[in-house]
Amino acid sequence: MVFTSPIFLFFFLPLVLAGSWLIHPRLLNSFLLLASVVFYAWGGAEHVPLLVALVVANWLVGLALEWLEERERYQLKDVVYFACIAGNVACLVYFKYVNFIFDNINLLLSPAGFTLPHMAQLLLPLGISFFTFHLLSYVIDIYRGAARAQRNPIDFGLYICFFPQLIAGPIIRYHDIEEQLTQRRVDLEKFSSGAERFIVGLGKKVLLANPFGQMVDQIFALSAADLGTGTAWLGICGYALQLYFDFSGYSDMAIGLGRMFGFEYLENFNYPFISRSIHEFWQRWHISLSNWFRDYFYMPMVMTFARRAQLRNPGVRRKFDDRPLLALVFFVCGIWHGASWNFAIFGILHGFFLVLERGALGRFLKAKPAVISHVYVFFVIMIAWVFFRCETLQAALGYLSAMAGLGGANAADFPIAAFADHRILLLTPLALLAITPLFSRITRDWRARAGQAFGQVAAVGEAGQSGVLETGLIVVRPVLQAVILLLACAYIAGQTYNPFLYFRF
Amino acid sequence: MTDRLIDLFANVLNVPASELNEDSSPANTPAWDSLATINLVLAIEQEFKVKLRTQQIMSMSTIALARATLIKLGAAGLA
Incomplete structure (x- = not known):
């Protein structure tokens, strides 16, 4: 079930909201968990047993880790911990990567006449990349002592399975939400701000991402010979907008839904297109994923290697060079998105430029005017997104050659005007406005919370806001949101094109 | 009077x-990013002869x- 489907908007959500208001508070989490399982089963009932088994197993491991810690049985605790991490990762690898790994092994071994089987029937469980990261977050937090093991299996199940974040995040670290599982409140103010946020997300997805997506699909369906340079750039810029509005719209809806049920999730996007470096881009794009990789992968790995380096040279205080590990983190981050070399290259490209930014490139960008940094970021992310969008390496290279002006033998048959119709021309200025912080004025509350939520990310766009403007927005905002809701509902009723890009991850 | 901890932070963060x-x-x-955090931990452990846990x-x-x-x-010498 997707948030923009009629069944969710007009049946599931109203029913669950009504139920949550009517039910006894002690039964609320059980009710929400049950509703979440129904939500999940709607998209793939065959994987519900797997989800339940993983939840129960990790809940038991959490209790075991705490029990062993209290009895100071540290060795056994380490064994249980690493076995649990390995089990969760193995499950993800089995469902998501086993065919990719087997196919690549076969490529290497087939000359020797040895082949591994291709598991054609293996269905990817919906949201496995997201709920596996939630499970890992819980187990690691308990192991580190960052949180207490959850005694109540219902509350733990709700952390993993709560429907706003189950299938496509945001990825919520357990220690960020531990208290809210048992102590949260919903008042009219909170509920209405959640509903407003949901409407904004719905509008981003349905009114902006979908029209751009239709154009992008048409352009990416062309062969390199049919692609003119202008059309290729139109396609990838359209894809950048589609991906941003699709996923940030989904995140807005998830955050809004969470608020409607009393949960406060951290922000997942902070205007990534205004970034002046790839480093800054990842502080603004899919923030919950970057935070997860930083806290649970980068930091422990770098800490381990840095300590080893220090042990080899005791007494010498040196700054640790993390560049190889940084590249590795972004390779894994790329492949997290999907089992293909294109996703790996997407991650490698980002890692490569991050590594360069640690040195001379970073110093160069800091010394030059902002426009140079913005142009640099634009080219890097667009080129990387070609690999993200294309399904094969060959298609990506063909597309890139068209962007570079090397394709397009038959380009005259497919002019830009054939794709950029009146709807795209009308939506483009709106979309360009919406990728800047100006858009935040419509989502009343979240800028104010941004400073606390992000920690490192400074709030932008606060200065210079006049009282008159703010008063005007108080009047205009609800009208605008009502218009967005009506248009989005009309679109949903009349259209069949409604994919969610991040569901396949 | 200089402070050992502030001096250490200034040295590692280069500010x-x-x-x-x-x-x-x-x-x-x-200047205090993820890598700086790692370098701060290494410097603190060496300077103050302690071992810090992840938490x-x-x-x-x-x-x-x-x-x-x-x-x-x-x-x-920190109080």
């Missing part, structure tokens, strides 16, 4: 000690909190 105070944090100190590292989000953690671990 003047006068720009740092007890409330300095990654949010208000641009202690994660909770050191200001210089004041780092100081409190080190005092708790028995590091001398």
